Amino acid sequence: MSKKGVFYLFITLFFLNASRTYAQTNSKKKLPLVEIILQLEQKFNINFSYLDQTVENKTAVLPDDELSLEDVLKFLKSETNLDFIRINDTNIVISKRSNPFSSFITQKLEEVVITNFLTKGISKKSDGKINIKTEDFGILPGLIESDVLQSIQALPGILSVDERVSSINVRGGTHDQNLILWDGIKMYQSGHFFGLVSAFNPYLTKEVNISKNGTSVKFGDGVSSVIDMTQSNSLDQDFIAGAGFNLINADGFAKVPLNDYTEIQVSARRSVTDFIFTPTYDQYLQRVFQDSDFSNPQQGSSEVISNNERFYFYDIATKFLYDITDQDQFRFNFLTINNKLTYDQRSDDDSGIPLKNELIQNNFATGFQYLKYWNSKLTTTAQFYYTGYDLRATNFDIASSQRTNQDNRVNDLGVKINATNHIDDNLKLHGGYQFSEVIISNAEDTNNPDSESFIKEVVRTHSIYGEAEFTSASKSTYARIGLRTNYIEKFSEFFTEPRLSLSHKLSNDFRLEFLAELKSQTTSQIIDLQNDFLGIEKRRWILSNNDDIPIIKSVQGAVGIHYNKNKLLISAEGFIKDIDGITSRSQGFQNQFQFTDAIGKYQVRGIDFLINKQFDSFSTWLSYSYSQNDYEFDDLNDGNPFPNNIDVRHTATFAGTYTINDLKLALGVNWHSGKPQTLPLSIQDDTNTQIEYTTPNSSRLSDYFRTDLSATYQLRLTNRMNASIGASIWNLLDRKNVINTYYSEHTNGDIVTIENVSLGITPNISFRVRF
Structure with missing residues (x-):
């Protein structure tokens, strides 16, 4: 046979064989991917990790027996359009379409040392x-x-x-x-x-x-x-939505793929309290407004009536995701949060037009981020953001025929640039630059008599940082050490802040941990008067001026040891924290220091202890914290230390969760010792116009005790739609917990004791659908 004839014969046999193979492959029946996964796990002695929704409705032809594991994964990738990422010899992660460096990046995820910490989903x-x-x-x-x-x-x-x-x-x-x-x-x-x-x-x-x-x-x-907090940052390419309600609010959300490269995420929530009066709303109303102008009708000698109250809140969040290429990602965020309260006031002998009091609080945030995968080692991100906060109130004092307007406004503009370089499997480097401009203003105007004040501060901060993360080859040692330097333009000052995180596995069961950091901040909240902003939102944001409002600085360190074996976790962590540069106005004093302006510090020393035992369907834990938290102000209490206003020495929680099929139950008891208070002297000086007090924070409130119960049940309505119902009771035993006590002087000279109490028995129910 001629060479030309041999060539044609070869081509004919090749195509006949290929056609036969193609026919055999296509004659095979496609199976659910989940079934194929189970067979492959047994055959190759491996484990697949995936989300249920990732493999849901996915089918494929069963790979041929003679194929190697590597060829099987390539085959399934082409069949299902999913990524099969080998973490090591025995573990494979199944994920939806991602960037071309997903395999490398997945291997660099931080190690989880404790899973299902207290309950599922916490690690x-x-x-x-x-x-x-x-x-x-x-x-x-x-x-x-x-x-x-x-x-x-x-x-x-x-x-x-x-x-x-x-x-x-x-x-x-x-x-x-x-x-x-x-x-x-x-x-x-x-x-x-x-x-x-x-x-x-x-x-x-x-x-x-x-x-x-x-x-x-x-x-x-x-x-x-x-x-x-972070929202989903990857394209799922599946439509997911849900909605639900409880006795306080109703909400809905959706993740909508626009095409293969874009997605939009939207969520919205609104209170139902201005439409429906519920037992939950009644308890919340009593708790929030018990010490406000709305709930305290006595003003001067006149009886004041408050009515026509209307309160609601809402929030709306949107995120737009655009994968420009496999190596370039663009993200845009938007969030608005709003609370509004209005109510009318009039004296009981006044038939005229009632006076409308109003309180509005909102936070608006927006920004965009660009992420670039340069190669399998280098990733950069650039983010620009703006966030604005506004708290406004209009308050009428009928007894004095006075109207007060208050406004606290924050504008925060920032730029963040970060680079991450994976040197190798054990070392990762971070570096970056950040800029922020924070503008905070406080305004107040009053009539009868007319007065007006306006204070505005601006602080611009430039920050550079560098950080190294190291994980030993045996995974027994992790270390992260970094340095951040902040330069504050207004004060021409540098602040250098080293940070350290170190953990070492002493054995398979014991892990030792050491944490330390230096930090600083220029924003804080103060209270000028306890009835500011109708007595509901008393705190207002301010900026450091490096004079009477210094920059707050902290130094803290902690050492912990953790034992984890056979689903038994025993953890103990000792810590010390020093915070310097606080002002007395930021601490909410309601004693002899209420109107004093002083600068000081506080130190906290303590230990956190946890024991958590998990079974197949049951988890129970006992946590206990002891801490001593003391102030030190040179101009207060003769410079001697005294307990912090939130010095809660002992805190304990005993709780458990139980899951059986689609039913989840949880019961817990929370206890902590009472926080400090300052008692008035038993004998007052009649010539003194102010209340005289004992040594600051030398007494304590009664212990706090609360029992909570909750339950949820999952329902599968259709192949695409799930539902859940839930019920909870906060403070099941309806214990009256006094969480704050202070004193005021009545017009006749008597001292009046005012107690703020916690939520009483508060039921709630919910219903949700997801599809």
């Missing part, structure tokens, strides 16, 4: 921070939804002495010393219903990271803690 990372994944979140006592700022109070060392999410105390710090970030944007308002409901919708918040110490140098401000 502890190797750098010491606590991570909450809201999609995987289980259940906590008293909560039927994953309220971000309520949930973190289950962690040791974090509580709110007055039950408000706008007053979270992390290891003895005040709320304004927490840096609260929403997708990298600083937030100045954290609560709805003036502090009883978190202002951040959890259903588009993908995860929350809480750092009590040893934070990354990427974060400025927040001398007490960092609460970093």
Whole structure:
């Protein structure tokens, strides 16, 4: 046969064979991907990790038996349009379409050293921070939804002495010393219903990271803690939506893919309290307004009637995602939070037009971010943001025929540039530059007599930082060390802040941890008068002027040891924190120091202890914290230390969760010792126009005790639609907890004791659908 004939014969046989192979392949029946995964796990002795929605409705042909694992993964990738990323020899992650460096980046994720910390969805990372994944979140006592700022109070060392999410105390710090970030944007308002409901919708918040110490140098401000919330940042290419309601608000959210490269995420929530009166709203109303002008009708000698009250809140969040290329990502964010209260007042003998009192609080935030994957090692991000906060009030005093307008306004403009370089499997470097311009103004005008004041401060800060993260080859040692330098233009001052996070695995069961940091911040909150802003939102934001309002600086360190074996976790962490540069006006004194302007500091020393045992369907834990928190003001109490206003020495929680099929139950008991108070002297000097007090904070309120219960049940309505119902009872035993006591002088000279009490028995129910 000629060479030409041999060539044609070869071509004919090739195509016949290819056609036969193609026919055989296409004759195979496609199977659900989940079934194929189970067979491959047994065949190759491997484990696949994935989200249920990632593999849902995905099908593929069963790969041929003779194929290697590598060829199987390539085949399935082409069949399903999913990524199959090998983490190591035995673990493979299945994810939706991502950038071309996803394999490398996935391997660089921070190590989780403790999973299901207290409940499902909470974990502890190797750098010491606590991570909450809201999609995987289980259940906590008293909560039927994953309220971000309520949930973190289950962690040791974090509580709110007055039950408000706008007053979270992390290891003895005040709320304004927490840096609260929403997708990298600083937030100045954290609560709805003036502090009883978190202002951040959890259903588009993908995860929350809480750092009590040893934070990354990427974060400025927040001398007490960092609460970093992030929304989903990847394109799911699936339509997901949900809606629900409870006895306080109704909400909805949606993730809508516009095409293969763009997606929009939207969430909205609004209170229903101005339409429906519920037992939950009744309890919240009593709690928030019990010490306000709205609830205290006596003004002077006239009887004042308050009525026609209307209160509502809402929040709207939007995120636009655009993957320009596989290596370039653009993100745009928008968030608005609003609370509004109006009510009429008139004297009981006045038939004229009532006077309208008003309180409006809102936080607006927007920004965009550009992310660039240069190669498998280098990633850069650039973010520009603006956040604005406004608190306004109009208050009428009928007895004196006086009207007061108050306004506290914050404008924060910032730029963040960051670069991350993965040197190798063990070393990662971060570096960056940040600029912020913060403008805060406080205005007040009063008639009868006419008076007006306006104060405006501007602070511009330039920051550069560098940081190295190291993980040993054996994964037994993790270290992160960094340095941040802040330059404040107005004061021409540099602040150098080293940070350190170190953990070492002593054995398979024991891990030792050391955290330390220096920080500074120029923003804080003060109280001028207890009835500012109708007595509901008394705190107003101010800026440091490096004179009577200094820059706040902190030094803190912590050492911890953790034992984790057979789902038993025992953890102990000792800490010390020094905060310098606080003002007495920022501490909310209601004793002899109420109108004193002094500069001082406080020191907190303590220990957090936790024991958590998990079973297949049951988790229980006992946490206990002891701390001593003392002030030191040169101009107060003769310079002698005295207890901090939020010096809660002992705190304990005993709780458990139980899951059986689609039913989740949680029950918990919360206890802490009473916070300090200052009693009036038993014998007062009649010639003195002010109340005389004993030694500051030398007495304490009664202990706080609260029992909470919650339950949720999941329903599968259709293949695409799920639903859940939930019920909870806060303060199940209806215990009266006094959370604050102060004193005022009546017109006849008697001293009046005023008590603020906690929420009573507060039921709530919810219903949600997701599709």
